[in-house]
Amino acid sequence: MTSSFFVTADWLAEHYADDDIQVLDARMLPPGQEKTRDILAEYRAGHLPDAPFFDIEALSDHASPYPHMLPRTEAFAVAMRELGISSEKHLVVYDEGNLFSAPRAWWMLRQFGVESVSILAGGLKGWREAGFALATGEVTLPEAEFEASFDPAVVKRVTEVMVISHEGGAQIVDARAANRFNGEVDEPRPGLHRGHIPGSLNVPWNELVENGELKSPEALKAIFQRQGVKLNEPVVASCGSGVTAVVLILALNSLGVEDVTLYDGSWGEWGSRDDLPIATR
Numbered sequence: 688m689t690s691s692f693f694v695t696a697d698w699l700a701e702h703y704a705d706d707d708i709q710v711l712d713a714r715m716l717p718p719g720q721e722k723t724r725d726i727l728a729e730y731r732a733g734h735l736p737d738a739p740f741f742d743i744e745a746l747s748d749h750a751s752p753y754p755h756m757l758p759r760t761e762a763f764a765v766a767m768r769e770l771g772i773s774s775e776k777h778l779v780v781y782d783e784g785n786l787f788s789a790p791r792a793w794w795m796l797r798q799f800g801v802e803s804v805s806i807l808a809g810g811l812k813g814w815r816e817a818g819f820a821l822a823t824g825e826v827t828l829p830e831a832e833f834e835a836s837f838d839p840a841v842v843k844r845v846t847e848v849m850v851i852s853h854e855g856g857a858q859i860v861d862a863r864a865a866n867r868f869n870g871e872v873d874e875p876r877p878g879l880h881r882g883h884i885p886g887s888l889n890v891p892w893n894e895l896v897e898n899g900e901l902k903s904p905e906a907l908k909a910i911f912q913r914q915g916v917k918l919n920e921p922v923v924a925s926c927g928s929g930v931t932a933v934v935l936i937l938a939l940n941s942l943g944v945e946d947v948t949l950y951d952g953s954w955g956e957w958g959s960r961d962d963l964p965i966a967t968r
Contacts, residue, residue, distance in 0.1 A: 713792035771828025784812025868968035
């Protein structure tokens with residue numbers, strides 16, 4: 688256990704029948720795998736019992752041209768009610784076991800007002816390896832009560848990020864792989880420029896992860912320090928589409944860093960435009 692942000696498979700198995708516990712499957716495909724894998728079919732083939740599918744893709748704002756942008760507050764609340772998810776329960780989210788998408792679900796639920804949200808350490812892989820049962824098929828739950836609220840200050844818009852990039856006031860930290868950050872390879876999403884936001888720092892999200900949970904606090908501090916991130920200054924987290932940036936937020940929050948916001952448009956927005964400055968190396 689790295690922090691109270693996580694629960695173990697053993698803990699969850701022990702408390703699974705508790706009235707106030709609800710489990711959500713937040714698996715998501717990395718960009719580029721959509722043509723070779725069917726995540727819904729994989730979900731139906733095996734998931735934790737009574738865990739509805741928290742579809743980050745479907746729960747995004749489809750009126751936006753950019754991927755995985757947060758939906759409107761009421762639209763999210765309606766979707767949660769229809770899924771049977773209660774905002775009053777302790778919600779436990781999980782992904783495949785790589786800590787790729789569960790943090791995004793954790794963050795979304797918290798920002799829309801759920802007080803108690805945890806991530807299953809090790810995800811589906813860890814649950815399986817611990818010998819606990821899976822269920823198959825769809826999960827249909829009765830409609831639940833979900834009251835949503837949202838503070839727009841937790842998300843930075845492109846105009847705010849432009850000012851920070853030019854004038855400072857916060858650290859922009861990019862969670863993409865170093866070769867993408869440095870513009871050495873094409874982006875997995877077509878039509879995006881190579882490179883990064885000028886002045887930003889690079890902390891690849893997967894360097895923070897081990898066995899489906901965060902590395903030790905000491906290891907996390909060392910990684911952030913090595914990459915030039917100051918833990919006593921504000922951070923704006925970014926990535927390709929606002930998903931793995933939340934691994935940065937989770938890691939920073941676990942270290943007690945609270946002044947962390949998300950550039951939700953991330954490189955999906957910045958890198959699609961021809962009117963914004965871009966840096967490499």
